[in-house]
Amino acid sequence: MLDFKQTDTNLHKNKADIVALSHLFYAKNWSLATSSNYSMVLSKDPLRVLITASGKDKQFLCENDFVTVDANGDLIDAQNSEHKQSAETLLHTAIAARPGVGAVLHTHSVASTVLSNKYCSKGHLEIQGFEMIKAISLDNMKVSHETCIKLPIFANSQDMVALSKLVDQNYDSLPKGFLIAGHGLYAWGKDLSEAKRHIEGYEFLFEVLLKSGF
Numbered sequence: 736m737l738d739f740k741q742t743d744t745n746l747h748k749n750k751a752d753i754v755a756l757s758h759l760f761y762a763k764n765w766s767l768a769t770s771s772n773y774s775m776v777l778s779k780d781p782l783r784v785l786i787t788a789s790g791k792d793k794q795f796l797c798e799n800d801f802v803t804v805d806a807n808g809d810l811i812d813a814q815n816s817e818h819k820q821s822a823e824t825l826l827h828t829a830i831a832a833r834p835g836v837g838a839v840l841h842t843h844s845v846a847s848t849v850l851s852n853k854y855c856s857k858g859h860l861e862i863q864g865f866e867m868i869k870a871i872s873l874d875n876m877k878v879s880h881e882t883c884i885k886l887p888i889f890a891n892s893q894d895m896v897a898l899s900k901l902v903d904q905n906y907d908s909l910p911k912g913f914l915i916a917g918h919g920l921y922a923w924g925k926d927l928s929e930a931k932r933h934i935e936g937y938e939f940l941f942e943v944l945l946k947s948g949f
């Protein structure tokens with residue numbers, strides 16, 4: 736079993752890594768207007784998840800802008816009493832509880848918003864024929880440019896309990912990510928760098944599809 740127990744040094748590094756990623760994602764226009772949440776698993780049993788506090792400007796995110804939550808999304812340790820967890824925390828914890836997941840990232844790009852809205856009635860976005868598909872690591876499957884990824888699209892909702900149950904029920908068929916219609920992308924990985932690669936791969940592919948007239 737992986738040991739996710741954190742020392743203070745590790746916690747400091749984890750926050751610094753997420754802060755750097757936040758500034759990068761903001762610069763790419765994937766996390767504007769305080770949107771997006773980024774989380775990292777601190778321990779699996781019991782589940783402890785470090786996640787960006789609600790309403791933080793991702794351009795200026797700093798190491799004080801985090802909270803720690805449990806499997807129910809309840810606060811364990813807010814560094815600042817004014818810090819609250821995001822409404823979307825339950826989506827992060829539903830994924831973070833799964834074996835092998837070390838980080839969950841959520842972005843609100845223009846491309847993911849447009850494509851998820853356009854293909855919502857179909858239930859998924861089909862992606863095939865691009866070299867960048869190899870950026871996505873799928874369990875028990877060798878991925879090539881010919882791999883057809885059907886990225887699920889769930890209807891947008893403010894009912895995060897219902898949405899997180901939907902994600903949980905469909906988890907085994909999710910290609911390390913999913914879209915919420917008219918809203919954005921969730922992607923995850925065994926650690927922060929793999930989750931980052933999945934977000935970057937998917938966001939690249941979305942832009943390719945948009946520019947190809949899909």
Ligand SMILES: [Zn+2]
Pocket residue numbers: 770771823841843918919
């Ligand atoms: Zn969101």
